[in-house]
Amino acid sequence: MARVAVFHNTLDFQGGADAVCLHACAALAEDHDVTLFTASKTDPVTLADRFDISLEADVVQPPGATALAAGFEALGPFVGPQLAARTTLLRLLCRRRLDSFDAVVSTANELSIPGPSVQYVHFPQFRLTRTEAAETSALNRVWTRLAGPEAPADRRTRLVANSAWTADVVERLYGIRPTVCHPPVDRIDGRPWTEREHGVLVLGRIAPDKRTLEAVEVLDRLRERGYDLTGRIVGAAPPAYREYVGRVRRAAAERPYLGVETDVSRERITDLLGRYRYGLNAKPREHFGMAVAEYVAAGMLPFAPADGGQVDVLDGDRRLLFDDLDGAVDRVASAVETDLRPFLPRDRFGSERFAAAMREHVAAILK
Template identity: 55%
Template sequence: MARVAVLHNTLDFRGGADAVCLHVCEALQAAHDVTLVTFSRSSIADLDRLFDTEVYVAVHRPREAVVSRALDALPEQFGPQLPPRSVLLRRAFARRADDFDIAVSTANEFALPLPSVQYVHFPQFNRRHAAGETAGRLDPVWSRLSGLGDRTLPADARLLANSAWTADAVETIYGRRPTVCHPPVDPPPDPRPWAEREAGVVFVGRLAPDKRPLRAVRIVDGVRARGHDLHLHLVGSSSARYADYARRVASAAADRDYVHLHRDAPRSRIDRLLATHRYGLNCKPAEHFGMAVAEYVAAGMVAFAPDSGGQREILGGRADRLFDTTTDAVATIAAAVDTDARPTRPRDRYASDRFHAVIRRHVAAVLDE
């Protein structure tokens, strides 16, 4: 049994990266002494209900959490500020690093003083060196403070990436290519046959500007204008950080009797919607993986997403499932409804037991080394 530190800057935004963190803890907790090191204020019990996990690890919140909470007070347009949180987390963890045999980062790349497995959703430092990426003005500052300003990752770090697209970015920045390990996504129980499913669209994602739920509303508006009687379920976790935006989403839903908003829905409710509807819609361009898109595929739905990022891999690059603009999305979904398009992608490709086995295998390999 090894002493394992799982590093995750914050779980308070309740997105796909946070689901990966909970699943990593779940994968390792039976065989190792696991401590989750995080600034997050969210309770593990709440996250278990959201992500359908059963985590019982110790949780350590360093004193720097007060600074992380101060970042929560920044206006929405400043974004989640994950790089400075990770800089703080690395410095806080350095005080306790000797207490552990190995670290597992589920919050991207770190310069750590002990052997590690690092799961990269997308590089958080040195982003200005990635082709086509927009990096903030402070990217050089945070990269230097992170210990990665020279673009050299620790030699004893084993790298994993959520998609080939992310792996390309890591290789471009750091000259090392991670192993692709897709995030865990289980099929919902008891999916309905196609003929018994509702002709409706499900959108799963944070009620935040980057996920663009308001775009989903406009897309369904457009498909309905073409004569298709589709309804829309917006299923999103909410954060105090994006309270104003969430209110705009709620207002848009209230103005339409065919748009239904489900805030902070339990996993059972999400699974029920996925198992009983035909279409899934993602609206965020350049998703690093696209957990929601994978959920739609696992549920036996026809999924649609922007033609960029890791979600292209999930949908096999199919032109009849991918779109560039809102107008293109309307035409793509309307065509699928017209032709009664059916799902074709394998449903069990991203099952959580596969993910757990891969994580355990990589941790064991680093410990053996």
């Protein structure tokens, strides 16, 4: 048994990366003493319950961490999520304590850290001025100098990526290709296809990068074509995106066929996943696509842009992938017209697979 620190810059976005963090804590706690270091206003235990995860780890918020999280939350509408800045400052606050652990597992991307580490990359957070795959600012050079790794993989460091697409980006930036380990998504039970609602579910964080309003436009255009589809938007509404969430709420209020639910329980999410026929994601360059994977796991027909990690999730099938909003409308319309039924394996991304992989990576660096 080893002492393992899990480093996660914030849980406040309550999305797929945070689910990976909590699943990793649960998996590693079976063999090791686990301590989670984070700077969050969100209570980790409450969030773990929402994801239906048993969190058996000590949680450490270094002095000043809560104020740091509150400050980023207040600035969010103006400067964006600033993940690299969060990582840099949290690393500064807790670096001395991390030195005392046998291994560090970063579930918040790559960073410079001493000693053995597993670094799970959802998308690189440093060196972003060197890639066109992400929007960034000149400040990223500053954060890269302060906390970015020079050579993030040696025999004591393992890089892991959430998708082949993310692995490609990491390889271009660092010259090293990570091992791909898809995030955990378990099979979700639901109604038989013929008993499901004739509607579109849009699941995931409500934020500009998720293009929630573009998903609303797809539904509008389908209805204009004569398809009597309803819609429901369900997801976290982080305070950093409160202005955008307000716009989405107003759009729903103007449409009797569209509903919005925010910050709901896991039971409610699984109920909706098991009730709807169609799932839509509108974000291009999705790093993996947890919502898309949940659509598959729940026996829905999922639709997503034809780039990013969601191509992995949808096995590259062009019946489900689109290049633009016109293509999204066409794909859903074609599925309705032909009565296309779900055909992808529902248990491909199970949590036991993920847990076993994370335990193996940690065991390897401890040797």
